């Protein structure tokens with residue numbers, strides 16, 4: 229099991245009380261799974277993704293990532309888990325505007341302490357995987373939205389993460405670019421990647437092999453499409 233969440237709750241202070249945003253979430257993800265979590269706006273998707281991605285800590289509950297209890301990690305350890313074990317794809321790409329595609333993709337390896345020649349070689353290979361070998365020297369403002377998202381996917385996979393996380397990965401794209409991103413996820417899944425994708429869009433969610441839904445902070449389902 230790559231990911232095991234038990235009775236995860238997330239509260240935020242609200243006025244004099246608290247708002248219960250995630251309510252006793254249980255989630256198991258095995259190696260090689262491709263899971264979509266679907267829910268309407270405000271249902272808690274991003275809050276859940278931030279917990280899965282070790283960007284935030286739960287109020288209560290247990291979370292094992294690759295068998296390791298990440299709820300007891302300090303900030304430095306969490307940063308290392310994010311760098312070594314996880315790859316992130318966001319709706320808004322989050323590329324650094326002054327860096328080329330190649331430099332953006334190589335950046336997580338720099339933080340990970342990989343030497344320069346290997347960084348560049350692996351970044352080139354990741355860009356080839358996403359079909360952008362001819363755009364390595366382009367900056368984000370010289371690329372289309374769909375190409376930027378493919379650079380972001382290359383950056384997410386360059387460190388060979390245990391788990392690829394995507395929050396509304398097609399949310400800012402036209403339908404053709406969105407379809408290209410879904411095709412890329414299909415290929416990554418086929419070659420063994422474990423993917424969790426969050427979306428409010430059923431037509432996007434159906435690309436995954438398995439679907440769960442979240443409503444008012446309650447996660448349910450787990451229907452297999454395959």
Ligand SMILES: Nc1ncnc2c1ncn2[C@@H]1O[C@H](COP(=O)(O)OP(=O)(O)O)[C@@H](O)[C@H]1O
Pocket residue numbers: 240241247249267268269270271272273274275276
């Ligand atoms: N930092 C925060 N403080 C208080 N409430 C928050 C915070 N972040 C999110 N929320 C609330 O939690 C709920 C779920 O938000 P979110 O996880 O962003 O939903 P989604 O991604 O499904 O649209 C919303 O009602 C939102 O207002």
Ligand SMILES: [Mg+2]
Pocket residue numbers: 273274275
């Ligand atoms: Mg969201």
